[in-house]
Amino acid sequence: MSVWSDLLSGFGTVLSPENLLYAAIGVTVGTFVGVLPGIGPALTIALLLPITFSLDSPTGAFIMFAGIYYGAMYGGSTTSILLNTPGESSSVASAIEGYQMARRGRAKAALATAAIGSFVAATISTIGLTLFAKPLAGLAVQFKAQDYFALAVLAMMSVTALVGRSLVRGVLSLTLGLFIGLVGLDGLTGQARFTFGSMELFEGVSIVIVIVGLFAVGESLHVAARLKRLPETVAPLGASGEKWMTREDWRRSWMPWLRGTAVGFPFGALPAGGADIPTFLSYTFEKHRSKHKAEFGKGAIEGVAGPEAANNAAFSGVLIPLLTLGIPTSATAAVMLASFQGFNIQPGPQLFEKSGPIVWALIASLYIGNLMLLVLNLPLIKMWVQVLKIPRPSLYAGILVFATIGVYAVSGSVVQVLIAYGVGALGFVMRRFDFPIAPVILGVILGPMMELQFRRTLLVSNGDLTVFFTRPLTAVLLGLAVFALILPYLPRLIARLRGRTAQRLAFGEDD
């Protein structure tokens, strides 16, 4: 088959001691920059891109680039897990269970399942990319505005599990996220909304600022408020001779890895997909399916394994519209597009014909970068968990410094730094009063997508609402959304229909 021979020649170009060295440098530098809170993969790549440009061959640059990418992703997950300070929306889901695992002395297992899960997912999805890039490219442009709207509604309804213990508090968190998403100039008309006369708010509050504020700053303030009640160390390390993952961990991780991959890859391939929504979907899915439901919220390994796999699988998916149509669907992809152009490579339908060898070299680089990550980072886990030994005052002072640099470096504006601190104060209040954080992120991501696609649909259809029901794809997605909404209540509804006294159905109770 030609795909395999192409790939093989790609490996031929890539496999040289020199290139392996580039991969190793890329992975290491990417990891170290990626661990800084507030500096996620997209920014890491943007920052390190100039280094790749200084290489003489595009192949060397690509392989280093793949290394930087995987390193940055993994670095971001590391801080999410160890310190509850994710740097990008796609690592928020793994922070939920990962941080709880770290608090209970299982940091090594969490980091290991993240690293191995990333490897498994990236490998499978890169194979998927190799085989299905062309057919899936066609799928991506089947989605019209109303389908995106329906997809956003479906995603929103599917992740209700993130709402947490109380419906009222969960919805309030979600509303806060939706509100933050509204701030700025309206994407369709340019009308200013909730900007209160300040031009600093015209482009809205960036998701990075929301995440850095809610997590890094909010967590630091929360720690400050509990100094006297917290134990001496940040979290126990676990026994030093302990294995990364126990047999039980493996048994509980491998299915979430595969399921996360299955969710992440196709989602990434949709324009406007990106990696964040599938990580939340994977988290919810694992929570629903798990035999260890009670452990969720207290450090269930499935809740790290699934989202981490989805996150990495989504990346290969994101490459499909990027390579075949030149459509970047995530911040990281947009940065990659810029870098391709720096090498005079124009992604698009002709890419495989015009620059075939180099694309196959890129795909081969992904395999190698991915392998290099596993090889380098599994042994490094021992070192990363040492971060937890840093005395608390120094650790959180450092987190605040890096959070500030992260925001300042992207925006160049003290006002944005102050906005991040303000969001941090909100995060503190939310932690104190037990409001869940994840719905805020969800609202910021899904709210604008729902609103803009809904209005685009109406604009295109000249105000005709029936397009939401007459198009089969849209109708199916909306139907699934309704199903996802009632699913958790289904057992009780059935019980009621059968005439048994329903248990408490009071508003806001747990299920």
Added chain:
Amino acid sequence: MTAETIAPKARRTPVGPRILGGVLVLLGLGLFWEAWRAEGEVTLGGPRLAPIIVTGLWVVFAVIYLLRQIFAPAADYPEPEGEDEHADSVHTPLDWKAPAIVAVLLAAYALLLEPAGFVLATGAFYLGVTRALGSKKIVREVIVALVLSFGVYLAFTRLLEISLPEGVLPL
């Protein structure tokens, strides 16, 4: 300090959630008003509908939250069972002093970043925060502050080519 002296007088309903509920309702109403009085017609496809829906939702749920705090506080915040040392809940007294100091330090840091420069502001901020968070090892923190502020400044400006404010130091 405060945490020990004002120990929780057993089983009093915490007042924090009620205050928060009140603040949320007022804030929600303010934002709803802002959405309501914006320019232009409210149409299905226009920019005005979503703000009204979202802020409306906010007000409704904030009112529900407030009512629950007044009439059934235990439903939202049950008394903690057992003695989980790390657990933070509305029942434990809020030690506001350290977070307040950190918040002030943050504001000062942001405002001094450009005039004083990254290195000075960061060094001072780091020392202040470690102190506020209870570090007693002054010498060690001073060394860390120096290494951190200079190291990060040089790494970012020289290697990553991100400019950070120079400020008063001739770097």
Added chain:
Amino acid sequence: MRSPALSRRALLTGAGAVLAVAVTGCAKKSGDAGSFPSKTLQLMAPAKPGGGWDQTARALQKALTEAKLAANGVEVYNVEGAAGTLGLAQLATKNKGDAHQLMVMGLVMVGGVVTNKSPVTLDQTTPIATLTAEQEVIVVPKDSPYQDLAALMNAAKTAPASVNWGGGSAGGTDQILIGLLAKAAGADPKAMKYVAYSGGGESKAALLAGDLTAAVSGVGEYADLVTAGEVRALAVSGAAAPAKLPSAPTIKAAGFDVELMNWRGLASPPGLKDDEKAAVVGLVDKLHASPQWQQTLTDQGWEDFYKSGEDAKAFFTAETQRIKAVLTEIGLA
């Protein structure tokens, strides 16, 4: 040019130093007095890292350094927000009279000043030069009934609700071009149904999925799809067909008197003395003539669009008037 071996070594050291967060190299080279630039040039990209202005700024940084025109180095910094008008405000207020400050700007900022009702306008800067430009292209799907621009504009004139135009953010270059076209075709610019997307990629997907009748974007965005036959280019907005789309007709050739270039240039803070301004313009003139900059243009596929000094000033003013007029007619000013 550095030799590959050298740059590779530099890279390795660089990487090692990141890891070690090495505390070295803080000594600063002292500049030779009298000649410009006498200290580090500060180059502002009024957008986030990775965007068009940022790329331009970094390309300028590279070319200035390699052409040895800036002995004390060039620093790029980003001030993100509001179509560059936040950066503009900062340049006009904080950096007044500082000849070593420069800002990358362009047509998008001209539009942003109008749509954002920015209190600071380009009149408050010292115009230095325009550097590069990209043409816009109007495309339709390959199975579209519209074979030429005249047919499309005729439909837009007689039944504006039947044509879904798509492009970048509201009030940006793409919508400006549609407004100018509508005016030239005798249609009502305000009646044009414009669907805004946050980036070229998003509108591209929408065009391919069939949501849009026609899309407008930079030539680079669609050149590959046009060549592959996935979409049809009806017209390009420059004076002659660009290298990437050699067979596309210009809007003028299609019968409408519209020309629009998405240009990028440089501006200095207000309050520069005449000799300072002359020095900055002289530096940019030298840069433009350098083989390094010409190489950058070739590498990046940017069209050379050079006007400096008084020419640039006159051009800024003319563009501001024209853009303001059309945005007012669309109803965005």
